[in-house]
Amino acid sequence: xxxxxxxxxxxxxxxxxxxxxxxxxxxxxxxxxxxxxxxxxxxxxxxxxxxxxxxxxxxxxxxxxxxxxxxxxxxxxxxxxxxxxxxxxxxxxxxxxxxxxxxxxxxxxxxxxxxxxxxxxxxxxxxxxxxxxxxxxxxxxxxxxxxxxxxxxxxxxxxxxxxxxxxxxxxxxxxxxxxxxxxxxxxxxxxxxxxxxxxxxxxxxxxxxxxxxxxxxxxxxxxxxxxxxxxxxxxxxxxxxxxxxxxxxxxxxxxxxxxxxxxxxxxxxxxxxxxxxxxxxxxxxxxxxxxxxxxxxxxxxxxxxxxxxxxxxxxxxxxxxxxxxxxxxxxxxxxxxxxxxxxxxxxxxxxxxxxxxxxxxxxxxxxxxxxxxxxxxxxxxxxxxxxxxxxxxxxxxxxxxxxxxxxxxxxxxxxxxxxxxxxxxxxxxxxxxxxxxxxxxxxxxxxxxxxxxxxxxxxxxxxxxxxxxxxxxxxxxxxxxxxxxxxxxxxxxxxxxxxxxxxxxxxxxxxxxxxxxxxxxxxxxxxxxxxxxxxxxxxxxxxxxxxxxxxxxxxxxxxxxxxxxxxxxxxxxxxxxxxxxxxxxxxxxxxxxxxxxxxxxxxxxxxxxxxxxxxxxxxxxxxxxxxxxxxxxxxxxxxxxxxxxxxxxxxxxxxxxxx
Amino acid sequence: xxxxxxxxxxxxxxxxxxxxxxxxxxxxxxxxxxxxxxxxxxxxxxxxxxxxxxxxxxxxxxxxxxxxxxxxxxxxxxxxxxxxxxxxxxxxxxxxxxxxxxxxxxxxxxxxxxxxxxxxxxxxxxxxxxxxxxxxxxxxxxxxxxxxxxxxxxxxxxxxxxxxxxxxxxxxxxxxxxxxxxxxxxxxxxxxxx
Numbered sequence: 001x002x003x004x005x006x007x008x009x010x011x012x013x014x015x016x017x018x019x020x021x022x023x024x025x026x027x028x029x030x031x032x033x034x035x036x037x038x039x040x041x042x043x044x045x046x047x048x049x050x051x052x053x054x055x056x057x058x059x060x061x062x063x064x065x066x067x068x069x070x071x072x073x074x075x076x077x078x079x080x081x082x083x084x085x086x087x088x089x090x091x092x093x094x095x096x097x098x099x100x101x102x103x104x105x106x107x108x109x110x111x112x113x114x115x116x117x118x119x120x121x122x123x124x125x126x127x128x129x130x131x132x133x134x135x136x137x138x139x140x141x142x143x144x145x146x147x148x149x150x151x152x153x154x155x156x157x158x159x160x161x162x163x164x165x166x167x168x169x170x171x172x173x174x175x176x177x178x179x180x181x182x183x184x185x186x187x188x189x190x191x192x193x194x195x196x197x198x199x200x201x202x203x204x205x206x207x208x209x210x211x212x213x214x215x216x217x218x219x220x221x222x223x224x225x226x227x228x229x230x231x232x233x234x235x236x237x238x239x240x241x242x243x244x245x246x247x248x249x250x251x252x253x254x255x256x257x258x259x260x261x262x263x264x265x266x267x268x269x270x271x272x273x274x275x276x277x278x279x280x281x282x283x284x285x286x287x288x289x290x291x292x293x294x295x296x297x298x299x300x301x302x303x304x305x306x307x308x309x310x311x312x313x314x315x316x317x318x319x320x321x322x323x324x325x326x327x328x329x330x331x332x333x334x335x336x337x338x339x340x341x342x343x344x345x346x347x348x349x350x351x352x353x354x355x356x357x358x359x360x361x362x363x364x365x366x367x368x369x370x371x372x373x374x375x376x377x378x379x380x381x382x383x384x385x386x387x388x389x390x391x392x393x394x395x396x397x398x399x400x401x402x403x404x405x406x407x408x409x410x411x412x413x414x415x416x417x418x419x420x421x422x423x424x425x426x427x428x429x430x431x432x433x434x435x436x437x438x439x440x441x442x443x444x445x446x447x448x449x450x451x452x453x454x455x456x457x458x459x460x461x462x463x464x465x466x467x468x469x470x471x472x473x474x475x476x477x478x479x480x481x482x483x484x485x486x487x488x489x490x491x492x493x494x495x496x497x498x499x500x501x502x503x504x505x506x507x508x509x510x511x512x513x514x515x516x517x518x519x520x521x522x523x524x525x526x527x528x529x530x531x532x533x534x535x536x537x538x539x540x541x542x543x544x545x546x547x548x549x550x551x552x553x554x555x556x557x558x559x560x561x562x563x564x565x566x567x568x569x570x571x572x573x574x575x576x577x578x579x580x581x582x583x584x585x586x587x588x589x590x591x592x593x594x595x596x597x598x599x600x601x602x603x604x605x606x607x608x609x610x611x612x613x614x615x616x617x618x619x620x621x622x623x624x625x626x627x628x629x630x631x632x633x634x635x636x637x638x639x640x641x642x643x644x645x646x647x648x649x650x651x652x653x654x655x656x657x658x659x
Numbered sequence: 660x661x662x663x664x665x666x667x668x669x670x671x672x673x674x675x676x677x678x679x680x681x682x683x684x685x686x687x688x689x690x691x692x693x694x695x696x697x698x699x700x701x702x703x704x705x706x707x708x709x710x711x712x713x714x715x716x717x718x719x720x721x722x723x724x725x726x727x728x729x730x731x732x733x734x735x736x737x738x739x740x741x742x743x744x745x746x747x748x749x750x751x752x753x754x755x756x757x758x759x760x761x762x763x764x765x766x767x768x769x770x771x772x773x774x775x776x777x778x779x780x781x782x783x784x785x786x787x788x789x790x791x792x793x794x795x796x797x798x799x800x801x802x803x804x805x806x807x808x809x810x811x812x813x814x815x816x817x818x819x820x821x822x823x824x825x826x827x828x829x830x831x832x833x834x835x836x837x838x839x840x841x842x843x844x845x846x847x848x849x850x851x852x853x
Contacts, residue, residue, distance in 0.1 A: 067685065224722060228722040372721065385726040385745075387728075388783055393773065398672065610767060
């Protein structure tokens with residue numbers, strides 16, 4: 001099915017819809033009509049195409065429902081939409097889109113160094129007429145905002161879609177910004193699916209809109225779309241009617257003021273047309289029930305509303321920007337009380353209120369964190385949940401793995417009494433006790449730039465009192481420019497690169513320093529030592545963080561050096577497949593030697609725990625009177641890194657092989 | 660056994676909670692139900708507290724279970740069972756693995772593991788079923804099969820035939836681990852109320 005045929009399908013649906021209006025049908029009937037139409041059309045497609053969708057290791061027949069996460073469904077959607085080039089940077093909850101897409105044949109996928117590069121790669125592919133995709137988490141959109149805003153002006157040739165994954169509740173993020181605001185600010189259309197099945201369909205629709213209206217399209221998900229699993233029906237492959245070729249069109253692609261002013265007018269016209277389209281877009285739909293309460297909602301919030309108020313009328317917006325004003329007005333006029341239910345910002349609410357429509361929104365619905373059916377119900381009816389009161393328990397935060405190289409580095413760093421300007425990754429967990437070795441964490445790359453700011457603010461006074469830590473992937477993402485600034489503007493700052501050979505936090509994705517690409521094939525490996533030296537850092541030293549004492553000594557020297565320096569703390573993540581396979585000899589506690597000094601517990605390793613001992617038991621074990629217990633290594637958890645053995649001064653930790 | 664329900668899986672990262680919820684979801688799907696499941700990745704790994712929400716019925720909307728609406732809580736660790744008390748209601752069933760995993764503050768000797776935590780759960784008007792899934796898994800020869808032992812217990816509370824679960828296990832578990840996991844599942848099914 002080509003792009004043009006898709007256009008015909010939509011025209012058909014819209015005509016059907018107009019017809020329904022003429023006949024005085026309500027929207028409820030209309031939805032059925034449209035769905036029936038889509039169904040008929042897709043049945044026709046099934047019969048006309050003998051479709052097996054190809055994915056390495058997976059072959060699925062067309063008419064068999066799949067059980068997919070939102071991210072897996074988006075990958076399938078990208079494949080079905082005929083995406084040719086896809087680029088992204090890992091970020092929860094978006095990572096699995098690219099990971100899954102890389103398993104399909106006929107799609108070029110890559111991990112880019114950051115989201116800005118990823119979007120520009122996709123834009124370039126679009127310029128030469130192929131369908132392209134960029135994926136990112138919400139904060140990644142900030143990094144990609146520069147090309148985003150101007151790509152709204154250039155428009156596209158091949159369809160261009162940006163999948164943006166927001167993280168309400170901040171399950172794995174440093175803030176919970178609502179990126180629907182980007183659609184408004186950048187003047188781009190945005191679609192928002194409510195479940196995996198819609199995610200796949202909306203992505204395909206997004207390519208149709210992109211090519212039909214000469215615009216990049218944003219598809220917004222949230223954690224509860226990305227990481228929710230549901231049933232998804234695979235469909236036919238669609239294709240762009242755009243021809244892949246180099247087309248020179250300076251007026252469209254060269255955004256200098258004179259051209260940009262013209263394109264600015266085009267953007268205004270385009271958004272007007274899209275607003276008209278929104279009025280008849282089948283995924284903006286009204287489900288008429290009882291008219292006393294009416295809800296306008298989108299995305300995951302729609303499902304919460306359906307659960308909490310099954311009897312109410314709902315206007316579900318599949319497209320959250322631009323808004324279908326006439327449809328909203330008509331809906332508002334036909335319900336007694338109007339509620340806007342949305343997570344995070346009052347985005348729909350503000351724009352609906354700006355239309356002069358009275359409604360409830362954030363006066364009732366929380367603006368912070370995720371919603372669920374109970375929160376929505378309580379906000380509107382006051383009805384409390386039936387659950388038991390919580391009990392006070394020891395918290396269980398995530399921890400660095402046993403054998404994690406970051407632990408050794410942070411332990412050594414904790415002895416330096418310095419301000420640690422941190423960054424985003426597994427190593428942010430170094431903030432937790434007992435290591436407590438991180439004093440700031442803002443965004444990717446911020447630590448490297450901030451430590452320079454501290455040095456300039458404090459001058460001589462600050463020498464030896466602050467250091468930046470940044471992961472390998474994060475350094476490539478946004479740390480290099482900060483390091484250039486340190487050298488160029490003549491600072492004394494020290495930067496520690498926590499090089500564990502992989503982008504670990506999001507689930508071990510390779511990066512430019514890993515030596516492999518997204519498919520696991522060999523790739524050029526970025527050499528940090530050479531890079532830092534080329535930037536002009538004279539003192540670059542690599543340490544093995546498992547050797548804590550040596551690391552401590554080097555850190556002290558470098559942090560106090562009156563010149564820029566870089567310490568590369570290099571040891572692979574224990575979760576890398578090659579490390580997982582490596583035979584590891586665990587350590588064990590020689591209880592008779594343990595004095596209960598707790599030095600090893602200062603590492604906070606999950607494989608070591610404290611065993612309290614009563615005075616009577618202590619006597620039996622031959623402990624001194626004051627000894628209140630001993631530490632114990634769980635052999636099944638130990639990865640044999642030896643950090644604890646290095647800290648023990650009493651020969652109480654031995655290697656299992658010597659037992 | 661109801662034709663619709665909400666199952667909350669909770670425990671500690673690394674216990675195989677996501678696989679347990681997947682096997683359950685596939686079995687309910689095979690039995691013809693609509694199923695939705697929600698999980699959180701990223702920070703939830705690395706030994707942190709992990710949950711998976713699973714809802715089934717003829718038509719499911721929300722993928723999240725609201726507090727007070729979990730019909731069955733499958734707790735892979737005692738402390739975690741207590742942590743999710745706000746999700747339980749008076750008629751909930753809690754399947755609790757009594758094996759303890761110390762959270763960091765306890766492991767480092769800064770806090771003690773609350774000894775009475777199981778009584779705390781039992782004192783509520785909840786149907787509590789306890790088992791040492793770790794010991795059962797060890798007895799069948801694979802300590803990592805704790806998750807499938809838990810699925811075995813859970814399966815006796817669901818409107819799905821044993822055979823359906825067995826077929827799903829056969830399909831989803833690599834051949835190398837298949838037999839031991841099927842043993843673990845069957846050992847779980849034999850656990851009676853305690």
